[in-house]
Amino acid sequence: MTELTANLKTRCVGRYLVDMPEDATEYGYARIGGVDIEAKAMTEDAWRQEVAQREAALKATKSRDAYPFLYAAGKARGEDTYYFIHRGTIYEAPNRRYIEGYKWDRGYRFLLKVKTYDYTNPDRSSDPIVKQFDVKNEVPAKTSLVFDLLEKLQGRRNEEIPTAPGTCFAGGFLPGKATDGQYVRGGFTLTSNPDVSFVISLDTASQGGMTLLQHAGDSQTLDALKAMDAKVIRKGSVELSGLKAEEWLFEGLKPGDGRGETFTLSVNDTTSGPSSPYLSLEMDTGGQLEIQGKFVKLDKGSLTTGEAIALWDAVSRKVRVRPGAF
Incomplete structure (x- = not known):
């Protein structure tokens, strides 16, 4: 765990920065004005x-x-x-x-x-x-x-952090001011722990009037958690660098009947717009892995719950707006 959290590298996704383990493989795409890129x-x-x-x-x-x-x-x-x-x-x-x-x-x-x-x-x-x-x-x-x-559009190495206004996605950078209709989705999978992954989504569109914690407490969500035999680990408000966020962490059954953790953090749930894009960061562990074309159920993830929380805290607390992004 010390190796994972000690060697974090900054990555640019949308107009935000996030620090990921050094061995994370990055993928993703952007949708600008309805055009997939x-x-x-x-x-x-x-x-x-x-x-x-x-x-x-x-x-x-x-x-x-x-x-x-x-x-x-x-x-x-x-x-x-x-x-x-x-x-x-x-x-x-x-x-x-x-x-x-x-x-x-x-x-x-x-x-x-x-x-x-x-x-x-x-x-x-x-x-x-x-x-x-x-x-x-x-x-x-x-x-x-x-x-x-x-x-x-400009080609961009994943470790390259632009200083000009614009939005990043895996392998690319689109310079310019923030506008409506900008969506970016980025994913990171750990080479050393292939059942551990992060997904970060950025969107300038309105997300409605419900916050993450409100969603976590509604009746349909509670029924789904019960069906997953889920146990809530932690949830509440989080202060980041200049950002107000909410997080929700739980452990339970995953697709394929394996068990693992699902951790979620969100920013600007009810205030999303070009100058304040919605951000959702999710970390998943355990569940199942595809090995030689077959899915194998994992009774537990490669990380203990404590290790997963430590990694989550190291990554999620470093989410911030990229200087000069807007």
Whole structure:
């Protein structure tokens, strides 16, 4: 346990910082304005090969109707960018569109995806349902958004902490001020203890009017805890660095009937917005592990409850806003 808590490394997720054990493997993605964004470490040659293979596959796909499958392909905005507009699958309606954007920057390939529609091609503007739409062709606006994101996105090593305003996600950084419609999800799995994982979610959208502790005490949650044979370890308010948070720690049955801990911390439950994004940090131990393609139930986790609490306290108490993030 001393090794896990003594060697913590700062990681940037969204506009926050969190310290994780040094051997933690990071993954995650962002959703900006409805566009899903993921980054993957890749050479420039591998990126070009991937794009070429994707273009060949899309061009080879034939629709089941009289309308095209691939509508557009080519360089987007900025260097090392490319995009496609297509139907998704041969089973999609002819008005459905999917936009994919690709970019290579600083050793990372970005893949952007968004689902949209065009009810002007083929023309369905006389359809009673379509008549109710203020915008009957979302493709131009969504394409412009994808191009804007491609132009701004920057590859980022996980240990690199930006100093400029913007939002981080695994492998990437999007510079700029906080706006509505920004969501980031990051995950960390411990190499030394593969049943131990952290998930951190950031969201500028409203989360409703219920706090974590209120949720922990409602009747449906209490019924679920009873079904899990759960035991509450600790819950209450927490003062972090400039942040007011709530936490809820319990132990119980997990999917697959193994046992383990579930620890949760939240910030800005009822005040989430661009300048104060909602944050949820969850730590899970035990449950089950996938070994050689099979799930194996763990009667207990690799950490004792005391060790899990010590790790949780070391990580959760270091959650803070990244200087200069806003």
